[in-house]
Amino acid sequence: MRIKFIIFCLLVSFFSGILYAQSFQLISSHPSEVKFDFHLNEFAENSININGNEYHNFGIDYQVLTSEKGEPAMPFFSQAVKIPNQGNVSYSVVYDGISIIEGIDIVPSKGNLKRNVDPATIPYTFGEVYTQDEFYPGEISQISEPFILRNTRGVTVSLYPYQYNPVQKTLMIYENLRIVVNTDLAVDGINELQSAGKISTAFQNIYDHIYLNPDANPPYAPVAENGSLLVISAPEFTENIQTLIDWKIQSGIRTTLVTTAETGTTAAQIKDFVQDYYNNHNDLTFLLLVGDSDKIPAHTYGYNGEQLWSDSFYGQLAGGSNDFFPEVLVGRLSGNASEIDVMVSRILEYEKNPDAGNWMKNAAGLGSSEGAGYGNDGEADYQHLRNIRTQLMDYGYETVYEFYQGSQGGADAPGEPTSSMINDAMNTGIGLFNYTGHGWLEGMSTGNYTISDVWNLENQGKYPFVISVACNNGTFVNATTLGEAFLRANTDGNPTGAIAFAGSSILMAWAEPMATQDEMTNIIVEYYENQRNATLGGLFYNGQIGMLTEYNSSYTAKEVMQTWILFGDPSVSYRNQITQNITADHAESISAADISFDVYECNADGALATLSQSGVIIGKANILGGIATIELDESINFEEGQPNPVLTITKQNYKPYQTEIERSLMGVNDFDSSAVTIYPNPAKDIIHFNSSLKIQSASVYNMDGKIIMNNLKVHNQNADISSLPSGVYIFRVLLENGQIETFKLIKN
Numbered sequence: 001m002r003i004k005f006i007i008f009c010l011l012v013s014f015f016s017g018i019l020y021a022q023s024f025q026l027i028s029s030h031p032s033e034v035k036f037d038f039h040l041n042e043f044a045e046n047s048i049n050i051n052g053n054e055y056h057n058f059g060i061d062y063q064v065l066t067s068e069k070g071e072p073a074m075p076f077f078s079q080a081v082k083i084p085n086q087g088n089v090s091y092s093v094v095y096d097g098i099s100i101i102e103g104i105d106i107v108p109s110k111g112n113l114k115r116n117v118d119p120a121t122i123p124y125t126f127g128e129v130y131t132q133d134e135f136y137p138g139e140i141s142q143i144s145e146p147f148i149l150r151n152t153r154g155v156t157v158s159l160y161p162y163q164y165n166p167v168q169k170t171l172m173i174y175e176n177l178r179i180v181v182n183t184d185l186a187v188d189g190i191n192e193l194q195s196a197g198k199i200s201t202a203f204q205n206i207y208d209h210i211y212l213n214p215d216a217n218p219p220y221a222p223v224a225e226n227g228s229l230l231v232i233s234a235p236e237f238t239e240n241i242q243t244l245i246d247w248k249i250q251s252g253i254r255t256t257l258v259t260t261a262e263t264g265t266t267a268a269q270i271k272d273f274v275q276d277y278y279n280n281h282n283d284l285t286f287l288l289l290v291g292d293s294d295k296i297p298a299h300t301y302g303y304n305g306e307q308l309w310s311d312s313f314y315g316q317l318a319g320g321s322n323d324f325f326p327e328v329l330v331g332r333l334s335g336n337a338s339e340i341d342v343m344v345s346r347i348l349e350y351e352k353n354p355d356a357g358n359w360m361k362n363a364a365g366l367g368s369s370e371g372a373g374y375g376n377d378g379e380a381d382y383q384h385l386r387n388i389r390t391q392l393m394d395y396g397y398e399t400v401y402e403f404y405q406g407s408q409g410g411a412d413a414p415g416e417p418t419s420s421m422i423n424d425a426m427n428t429g430i431g432l433f434n435y436t437g438h439g440w441l442e443g444m445s446t447g448n449y450t451i452s453d454v455w456n457l458e459n460q461g462k463y464p465f466v467i468s469v470a471c472n473n474g475t476f477v478n479a480t481t482l483g484e485a486f487l488r489a490n491t492d493g494n495p496t497g498a499i500a501f502a503g504s505s506i507l508m509a510w511a512e513p514m515a516t517q518d519e520m521t522n523i524i525v526e527y528y529e530n531q532r533n534a535t536l537g538g539l540f541y542n543g544q545i546g547m548l549t550e551y552n553s554s555y556t557a558k559e560v561m562q563t564w565i566l567f568g569d570p571s572v573s574y575r576n577q578i579t580q581n582i583t584a585d586h587a588e589s590i591s592a593a594d595i596s597f598d599v600y601e602c603n604a605d606g607a608l609a610t611l612s613q614s615g616v617i618i619g620k621a622n623i624l625g626g627i628a629t630i631e632l633d634e635s636i637n638f639e640e641g642q643p644n645p646v647l648t649i650t651k652q653n654y655k656p657y658q659t660e661i662e663r664s665l666m667g668v669n670d671f672d673s674s675a676v677t678i679y680p681n682p683a684k685d686i687i688h689f690n691s692s693l694k695i696q697s698a699s700v701y702n703m704d705g706k707i708i709m710n711n712l713k714v715h716n717q718n719a720d721i722s723s724l725p726s727g728v729y730i731f732r733v734l735l736e737n738g739q740i741e742t743f744k745l746i747k748n
Helices: 201-210 235-250 268-278 337-352 381-395 420-430 480-487 512-524 536-550 555-565
Strands: 003-008 024-031 034-040 049-050 052-057 077-083 088-102 141-143 147-149 152-159 162-165 170-184 228-233 257-260 284-290 299-303 307-310 328-335 362-367 399-404 434-438 466-471 500-504 564-567 589-590 596-600 608-612 616-622 628-631 646-650 657-660 662-664 677-679 688-689 695-702 707-711 718-720 727-735 738-747
Touching: 003 707, 024 077, 034 077, 077 170, 077 536, 088 141, 088 152, 088 299, 141 170, 147 201, 201 420, 201 536, 228 235, 228 268, 235 284, 235 337, 235 657, 235 677, 257 608, 268 284, 268 299, 268 662, 307 555, 328 337, 328 536, 337 480, 362 420, 381 399, 381 434, 381 512, 399 420, 466 480, 466 536, 480 564, 500 536, 512 536, 536 555, 536 564, 555 564, 596 646, 608 628, 646 662, 662 727
Parallel strands: 228 257, 228 284, 284 328, 328 564, 362 399, 362 434, 434 466, 466 500, 589 662
Antiparallel strands: 003 088, 024 034, 034 170, 049 052, 077 152, 088 170, 141 152, 147 152, 162 170, 299 307, 500 564, 596 628, 608 616, 608 646, 616 628, 646 657, 677 688, 688 718, 695 707, 695 727, 727 738
């Protein structure tokens, strides 16, 4: 083949510093314009033989290729950018040069294959495009319709810098592209976002990863928490789930439990309820469904040779019918009452009292030998898992088991992996289990690992997150799947199995879910600067969103997003480091006069400190510099018989700190005020506040600390207390400078 260079002097001046690796680089981001560049790798020849002829194979070097059967398999590159909430979007692309390669044949695509076939068994075919004297794919760029991702609006720009004419056997390479995305704020656009509320840490991390310009025009102030959790349960499971609800609240996650008696029992009714709840509670981040498909139905996107069962449907709450980016992260606990007891027990153990040791720094990869040249990045399944292993080991994982079909060298033992080898690894302890290969409802083909093997596990206290890239491991409607077995597994009620399992409800696509696995790995090993996801839901759905963006929301990518089921609680904090203990100092008691509670000398910076009582979050704050001041947003109940407040401090990879805080009566010092006095005392009907500062508000408590009157009206420093029965009361007064003063008053 011959290479001919044609240089167009369009943008030479601002492309003087050319990068040699393919990459997107943000140049500028303004409310109405986002400008960024794209640079390619230098062309490298890679060929395979088809029917005695050599054909260039882009699949060896590039992750994502066009996939129309019989048409040239050409690489394309996609990047999402954030745009204003309203306005009509347009874009332009320019370039500074073209390289031409002549005398080249390009490999055709085998089409979108499912994982129930081996790509090697599918022959290459050459479609009509190979007879047409024109360049393919034709356009060098495309832009998606605007999509809504929770509190943000974005578009994905896809670039096709390689253009191929199969008749002339000519490849054109467009070099050094500059893309400008414009938003006309004066013209109505598609999928406009009308309002923006609170955003959780989980989604802020997603924005930081997905968008090239995540900090452009932020419409919100991120809250330093993971957001709230909505639990929808079948009515008969409310008692089984209550201890989990209690823990979530104690750990700082505002949690609401409702049943299908309130939401309705159809998928449409449940979706409407979640939509309404989200519209009125804009901190909602997680949705947990409790019950099997006969209790909490899965949604179906229709029949395409099989039903496209979906749970992520319930979390897609903004944008049009073609927008599959989630606003809420969805998981499911699927089982009967005793099985849900096991799942709750496992979650509480994993989060509150994890097994000691280094098991969470170990992982396993189980995969087939198939897919070379066809999988994501052109990798066979085992090559894909081996690259993940390298990333994990470089990050600090201590052991990453290799269980590969055939004999692949390295840490992979000769011959075929067995179910006993896999169980031995899990019993020893792993925190992450990636599978990439063929599968069916009840098992993974490589290693012939089935539900019965799951029930033979003895890994109490050491629960991995299992991500299965395989067919039907999550087809749980009217069936019991491998994914469900991993969460139901126990020995005499003591949990074994997995903390969570991601499994497909259909015949799974080949390459796209591998991209999700890659993205999840990148997040775990902190590949992206300042981008981490601590929760299982954040980790899984961030990987999914990354895949959806990379493949420019292709039909197959959307199908993967729709039908990959997360069995487990999406709000669980994922463990990938040896567990550390939290230490902290704080007062041992709290009184009705207190408006805040201080934590100090805490060794876990960034941790969340939460004060709660009887299922209510009193207040919470993050530890910064070893200190947190918890402002009391709710009143503490001082009535006799009520439990003491609980202080809980949580952080990923730490064991939570929990202790009760005593309730105390007020002492003399609580009533010593130099800024204001109150008279007469005792009083009958009217009291007067003597102060140079204006009284903003006043509240009245009894001597047990129970609030009697909130926002007592104060006019000209006077207040009417004639409606109070005779007795002794506590007055809390807010002054105009923000100072709080407390008084004891006798009412005659």
